[in-house]
Amino acid sequence: MFVHRRDVQIQWGDCDPANIVYYPRYFEMFDDSTSIMFEAAGFSKQDIVRKYGLVGIPMVDTRAKFYIPSTHGDWITIESRVESFKRSSFEVTHKVYKGERLAIEAFETRVLVGHDPADPARLKSAPVPEEIVEKFLKG
Template sequence: MFVNRRDVQIQWGDCDPANIVYYPRYFSMFDDSTSVLFEKAGFSKQDLVHKYGLVGIPMVDTRAKFYIPSTHGDWITIETKIESIKRSSFEVKHNVYKTADLAIEAFETRVLVGRDPANPEKLKSAPFPAEMVTKFTGS
């Protein structure tokens, strides 16, 4: 299974007046982590658009469990992987570590989308390309 890890330093603007990361900022970090996961797996944004005819990988559901807070200046590690793949939707899991401790577990459901061939002004789910399935799942 393909996993990407990236280190992120908490910035002043990530924090609320109590100097704790304001939770929506994490969801922005998770979105970036999903994009980086695709890039590190060899599927750039340009590949998604030009090679696979996709226009994006929108999130349709998300949730998180917060265990340990982070503050300005802290370093966290975000570990991102695709847990499961269906026809066009997939589940992403982000584990956030502060030092060696699990600080957050976050979950996303995303969908591959492209232009609807019957009406290019509309979007339509697109099947997961086999080479992506192989890369992300190892099978």
């Protein structure tokens, strides 16, 4: 299974007045981590959209469990992986570590979306290309 890791230093602007990362900032980091993971696997989101005639790959569900807070200057490691694929969607998990300790577990569901061939003004889910499934599940 393809796994991507990246180190991120917490910046002043990530934190609230108590110097703890304001939780929506993590979701921005997770969104970036998904894009970076796809690029590292050889599939930039822009290329996927263009190659397969998609409109985008929106997030339709997200949630997180927070265990350990982070503050300005901390270094965290975000480990991202695609856990499963369905016809037009996929599940991503992000695990955030502070050193060896698990700080956050986050989950997102994304769907590939294109124009509906029957009505181009409408959007419709699109199948996940097999080459993407193979790369992520086989590494």
